[in-house]
Structures are given as structure tokens and as C-alpha cells.
Amino acid sequence: MTRTPSTASPPVAAGAAGTAAEKHGTAGRRSRHRAPGGASWHDRPLRRVTPWLFLLAPLALLVTFTYVPVGNMIFYSFTDWDGVSPDRNFVGGDNYTELFTRPELFKVFAVSLYYLTASVVQITVALYFATVLSFDLRFRNLFKGILFFPYLINGVAIGFVFLYFFQDGGTLDSVLSWFGADGDHAWLGSPESANTSLAGVSVWRFTGLNFVLFLGAIQSIPGELYEAAQLDGASRWQQFRHIIAPGIRPVLSLSVILAISGSLSVFEIPYIMTGGATETSTFVIQTVKFAFQFNKTGLASACAVVLLALILLITWIQRRIVPDERVDLV
Amino acid sequence: MTVAVPDRDPSRRRPRVGTALTYLSLVIASLVVLVPLLVVFLTSLKSYDEISDGQGALALPDDWLNFSNYATAFTDGHLLTAFGNTAFILLFSITGTVLIGSMTAYAIDRFDFRFKGLVMALFLIATLVPGVTTQVATFQVVNSFGLFDTRWAPILLYMGTDIVSIYIFLQFIRGIPKSLDEAARLDGANSFTIYRKIIFPLLKPAVATVVIIKGITTYNDFYIPFLYMPSEELGTMSTALFRFKGPFGAHWENISAGAILVIVPTLVIFLFLQRYIYNGFAQGATK
Numbered sequence: 001m002t003r004t005p006s007t008a009s010p011p012v013a014a015g016a017a018g019t020a021a022e023k024h025g026t027a028g029r030r031s032r033h034r035a036p037g038g039a040s041w042h043d044r045p046l047r048r049v050t051p052w053l054f055l056l057a058p059l060a061l062l063v064t065f066t067y068v069p070v071g072n073m074i075f076y077s078f079t080d081w082d083g084v085s086p087d088r089n090f091v092g093g094d095n096y097t098e099l100f101t102r103p104e105l106f107k108v109f110a111v112s113l114y115y116l117t118a119s120v121v122q123i124t125v126a127l128y129f130a131t132v133l134s135f136d137l138r139f140r141n142l143f144k145g146i147l148f149f150p151y152l153i154n155g156v157a158i159g160f161v162f163l164y165f166f167q168d169g170g171t172l173d174s175v176l177s178w179f180g181a182d183g184d185h186a187w188l189g190s191p192e193s194a195n196t197s198l199a200g201v202s203v204w205r206f207t208g209l210n211f212v213l214f215l216g217a218i219q220s221i222p223g224e225l226y227e228a229a230q231l232d233g234a235s236r237w238q239q240f241r242h243i244i245a246p247g248i249r250p251v252l253s254l255s256v257i258l259a260i261s262g263s264l265s266v267f268e269i270p271y272i273m274t275g276g277a278t279e280t281s282t283f284v285i286q287t288v289k290f291a292f293q294f295n296k297t298g299l300a301s302a303c304a305v306v307l308l309a310l311i312l313l314i315t316w317i318q319r320r321i322v323p324d325e326r327v328d329l330v
Numbered sequence: 331m332t333v334a335v336p337d338r339d340p341s342r343r344r345p346r347v348g349t350a351l352t353y354l355s356l357v358i359a360s361l362v363v364l365v366p367l368l369v370v371f372l373t374s375l376k377s378y379d380e381i382s383d384g385q386g387a388l389a390l391p392d393d394w395l396n397f398s399n400y401a402t403a404f405t406d407g408h409l410l411t412a413f414g415n416t417a418f419i420l421l422f423s424i425t426g427t428v429l430i431g432s433m434t435a436y437a438i439d440r441f442d443f444r445f446k447g448l449v450m451a452l453f454l455i456a457t458l459v460p461g462v463t464t465q466v467a468t469f470q471v472v473n474s475f476g477l478f479d480t481r482w483a484p485i486l487l488y489m490g491t492d493i494v495s496i497y498i499f500l501q502f503i504r505g506i507p508k509s510l511d512e513a514a515r516l517d518g519a520n521s522f523t524i525y526r527k528i529i530f531p532l533l534k535p536a537v538a539t540v541v542i543i544k545g546i547t548t549y550n551d552f553y554i555p556f557l558y559m560p561s562e563e564l565g566t567m568s569t570a571l572f573r574f575k576g577p578f579g580a581h582w583e584n585i586s587a588g589a590i591l592v593i594v595p596t597l598v599i600f601l602f603l604q605r606y607i608y609n610g611f612a613q614g615a616t617k
Contacts, residue, residue: 050437050441050521051441051443051446052437052443054436054437054521054525055433055434055437055438055449057433058430058433059449059452061430061486061489061491062452062456063452064490065468065471065486065487066456066464067452068467068471069464069467069468069470069471070459070464070467072467072470072471073463073464073467076466076467083469125359128355129356132352132355133356137352137353137356138353141604143360144608145600146359146360146363146364147359147360149363149597150363151611152546152550152596152607153550153593153596154549154550154552154567154568154592154593154596155550155552155568156552156568156569156571156572156589156592157571157589157592160370160571160574160585160589161367161370161589162366164366164373164387164582164585164586165369167387170387171365171369171387171388174388175365175388204362204366209611212608212611212612213611213612215608215612216608216612236348261460265462265463268552268553272552272572284462288465291465292469292557297466297470304463304464304465304466304467305463307462307463308463308464311458311460311463312458315458
């Protein structure tokens with residue numbers, strides 16, 4: 001009844017998805033079959049050097065700013081280096097032992113749980129609005145724009161906006177007082193409410209991204225499916241359950257992985273808003289403090305290695321659960 | 331499609347309530363998004379006395395045309411310098427990313443060469459390494475080049491770690507028929523000419539996507555300029571705004587004005603390029 005075939009963006013998105021999916025499997029083989037026609041230039045030695053000329057700068061940057069740091073980081077994590085002095089001593093696994101045995105260092109992972117919970121809320125909310133807005137509604141584009149916009153805003157600006165929002169007698173308190181709740185909370189004052197507030201900000205900020213990803217995926221589901229379902233008398237919920245949910249599964253699982261690794265590496269908002277005070281310090285804030293305030297480069301590197309290992313592990317699990325198809329879907 | 335279903339169908343009643351609830355949820359969500367921003371905008375127009383008189387954050391400003399906070403934020407917050415630095419970094423890192431990304435994609439898709447698999451793997455594995463984790467060690471690399479506290483540090487980092495753009499280009503380049511290259515080659519064009527005259531112009535949609543995504547993330551990035559450019563005169567929009575915390579202390583009218591000044595360019599770009607931005611993020615974020 002209310003659904004129009006959504007033509008807002010599909011031409012590009014759907015087209016790209018289709019061709020990409022086809023090419024994905026055959027690209028490797030095709031390029032090998034190309035040779036016969038161009039045999040004359042194919043044999044020249046210049047030809048063999050050409051790709052490397054194009055790859056020189058990218059590879060140099062890649063190695064210098066990704067692989068060398070990763071290698072060094074693993075090396076530093078076994079030393080007691082302070083980041084400045086010329087001598088560093090090999091200390092074996094001491095940094096790791098310290099990291100895992102001093103409970104106050106490991107406690108920061110508990111903070112991640114707040115953000116993990118927030119991601120669940122975020123994904124649910126995004127999924128709801130993406131479903132709702134993929135059907136025809138008045139002011140659809142306006143709502144789309146409003147929901148997505150926070151994702152584009154500068155993180156520092158968001159930090160200040162919400163610092164003001166959560167102030168004593170600030171926006172939140174004023175709004176709550178309209179509903180009769182007494183307007184005096186130190187939202188950022190106790191560890192629990194501070195972390196909840198910060199996690200709330202992250203929901204506010206990132207829901208838009210999930211929303212747009214889901215929206216794109218839903219729109220790439222062929223419209224006839226809904227029409228058929230409607231003729232069969234399927235309700236909205238049934239349509240969601242049997243058409244939309246399976247159709248966007250790959251994007252959904254990607255979002256879950258991004259949410260988990262994102263929750264482990266939260267930095268910006270808590271650093272800007274509380275500086276990690278009142279037990280809102282996250283793993284990355286702690287790492288940055290070790291490295292650049294306390295000059296414990298060795299320990300900071302061990303932190304970073306642990307985080308990297310965790311994220312690689314999560315990605316690996318995700319690849320096992322949802323094989324490669326995810327890359328070409330949206 | 332609207333099918334004229336006779337009114338006796340009882341199930342037609344229910345969607346009405348459903349629709350109302352849907353709109354209600356959308357309006358609430360919009361308010362949740364807009365109210366914090368709106369309040370900051372209101373605050374930016376108030377005077378210090380208005381804020382401290384305890385009327386609450388939602389009170390309207392006395393003078394809607396009081397832009398003095400903006401002037402203060404702009405001059406005392408050194409936002410002009412910040413804007414210059416941000417523009418400089420944006421220009422170089424975006425140009426660099428587009429060139430590097432498209433060249434890499436061209437080399438990988440159009441040539442067969444030894445170690446091609448290895449090169450692909452290097453780029454692939456790099457996507458898995460989150461930037462924040464390696465900064466401790468990257469810092470030492472940047473420092474050893476003497477680039478610490480220069481604008482080149484962020485520029486090189488933005489160019490060197492952007493794998494997403496390479497993937498976007500790679501996907502587009504696969505859609506360009508190889509017969510075009512071969513025809514040009516028969517006419518005597520070399521690989522570089524083919525890249526410059528045929529491939530690059532055809533990559534325009536991908537370039538637009540990369541420019542938008544890269545532009546927005548670079549403009550908003552806080553971590554890299556914060557770590558690598560501590561000098562005050564090297565502030566970007568993010569770090570300059572962050573420094574408001576100190577000198578302006580509880581002067582929320584100035585901080586709010588600064589935040590609005592930083593947000594406005596994003597808002598303008600978003601309003602003009604909405605469509606491309608949606609597509610860009612849908613394509614970019616999953617690669």
C-alpha cells in the first residue's frame with residue numbers, strides 16, 4: 001500500500017554492486033588471457049618495470065607508515081624504552097605481565113562494555129529507522145538527512161556540545177524538568193553515569209553511519225520481493241523478518257564487527273569531554289597517556305599490541321562466520 | 331503503487347495507528363539529534379551575563395543578532411590560522427590520496443607482474459590494522475624523519491594509510507573495459523599516457539567519492555593533528571577548537587560559537603552534496 005519502489009539512489013549503488021559481484025570472481029583469470037593481442041609490447045623489459053613505477057610511492061608509504069610501525073611496536077613492547085633515551089633494555093614479557101596482572105590497568109576494558117551496550121542500541125535504532133525510511137513517507141529525505149548528519153560533525157565540536165548538554169542545570173536537566181524530574185544531576189560526576197552519558201554520545205554520533213549502510217543494503221533488495229509478499233498478505237513485521245533481515249545480513253554482521261572493534265578503541269569523545277577522569281578512561285586513552293605523558297613507550301606498545309591482536313582476532317572470527325561476500329554487497 | 335482496495339478490508343485500519351507511531355518516532359529522533367545542536371546555537375548568541383543568570387540552557391537569547399561571541403571565538407581562538415592549516419592539509423592529502431589510490435588501482439588491475447599477490451596481500455592486511463593502535467610506534471617513525479610538529483606529518487599519514495580509497499578505485503577501474511587501453515596502446519600510447527588520458531578521466535565518480543569521504547574525515551580528525559602538531563600556530567579546526575577548553579574555561583558562549591563555526595562548513599557541504607555523500611559512505615565504509 002505505502003511502498004514505492006525506492007529509486008533515490010539505486011542506479012549507482014545497485015549498478016556498482018552488480019558489476020562488482022560479477023567481476024569479483026573472474027578478474028584474476030581474465031587478466032591472464034589478455035596477452036595474445038599485445039605480444040609485441042608485452043615482452044619489452046620496460047613493461048615489467050611499469051607497474052612498479054606506479055606502485056613505488058604507494059608501497060613506500062604503506063611500508064613506512066603501516067608495516068614499519070607495526071614491526072617496531074612489537075619490538076618496543078618487549079623493552080622498557082621511554083621513547084626518548086638512546087638505551088632500551090630487553091625485558092621479555094614484563095610489559096605484558098604488568099598489563100594483565102595490575103587490575104587497575106586492565107579495568108579499562110570494563111569501560112568498553114558501556115560502549116558495547118551502546119552499539120547494540122545504536123544498531124537496533126539504525127535498523128529500525130532504515131527499515132521505516134526505506135518505505136515511502138512524507139519528509140523522507142529530511143528525516144534521512146537529520147539522522148545521518150551527526151556522523152559528519154567534528155568530534156571536538158560534538159564533545160563540547162555534549163559537555164554543555166550534560167552540565168549541571170544544562171540542556172538535559174532543563175528538558176527533564178519539563179517532565180517533572182528534578183533537574184540536578186552531575187551527569188559526568190560519577191563513574192557510572194559518566195560512562196553511560198559518554199556511551200550515549202557515541203550512539204548519537206554513530207547511529208547515522210549504520211543507518212545509511214542499512215538503508216543502502218535495503219534498497220538493493222529487489223522491489224518485486226515486497227510486492228509479492230504484500231500480495232501474499234505479509235505484514236510489515238513479516239516482510240522485515242523474511243525479506244529485509246536476510247537481505248542485509250552481511251552488512252549487519254559487518255556492523256557488529258565494527259561495533260566491537262570500535263568499542264575497544266574508543267578515544268575521542270571521552271578524551272575531549274572528561275580527559276579520562278571519573279573512571280571513563282578507555283584503553284586507547286590509557287595507551288596514549290602511557291606513551292606521551294608517562295614516557296612508557298614499552299608498556300604503551302604492549303597495550304597497542306594487545307589491542308591489535310584483539311581486533312585481528314575479531315576480524316578473523318567475522319571472516320569465518322560471514323565469508324567474503326560482504327565486500328561487494330553495498 | 332496504490333491499489334484501490336475497498337474499505338471493507340479491516341486490516342486497512344491498523345496501518346493508520348502504525349503510521350502515526352512511525353512519524354512520532356521519527357520526530358522524537360529528530361529532536362534528539364537537533365536539540366543539543368540548537369541549544370549550542372542559542373548559547374552562542376547569548377552574553378556571559380545571560381548564561382550565568384540561571385535561566386536555564388533553553389532560554390532564548392535577548393539579542394538574536396549578537397555575533398560578538400563569534401568574533402571573539404574567531405580571533406582569540408585563532409580559527410583563521412586553523413582554517414588555513416586545515417585547508418593546506420586537505421589540499422595536499424586529498425590530491426595525494428586521489429593520485430596514489432588511482433595509480434595503485436591501475437597498476438594492480440591492469441598489469442600482471444611478479445609478487446602481485448604479495449602486493450595485494452600487503453594492502454589487504456593493512457586494512458585490518460587500526461590506525462589508533464600503531465600511533466605509538468608511528469610517532470617514532472615520523473619523528474625520525476624530522477616531520478614532527480610540521481604540517482607534512484598529518485599529510486603523509488593521511489596519504490599513506492588510506493586503503494579505503496584504493497579499494498574504491500579498484501572497484502571502479504574493474505568496470506572500465508580493457509579494450510579501451512588496448513586501442514590506445516595500438517595507437518602508440520604508453521602506460522602513463524593511458525593512465526592520464528583514459529583511466530583517470532573515467533574514474534571521475536570514484537574521485538568524487540574519495541574526495542568527499544577523505545575531505546570529511548580529514549577535516550574532522552582530531553587524533554593525528556593532536557599528536558603530531560602540538561604547536562599552537564599549527565592548529566587545525568579540531569585542535570584549535572579543543573584548545574578553547576583552557577583559556578575560555580566556563581565561557582560557554584565563546585566555546586559554543588567556536589563549535590558552531592567548526593560545524594557550519596560541514597553543514598553547508600552536506601546540504602549541497604547530500605546525494606553523493608550518502609553514496610560515498612555506503613560504498614566507502616564497507617570496503
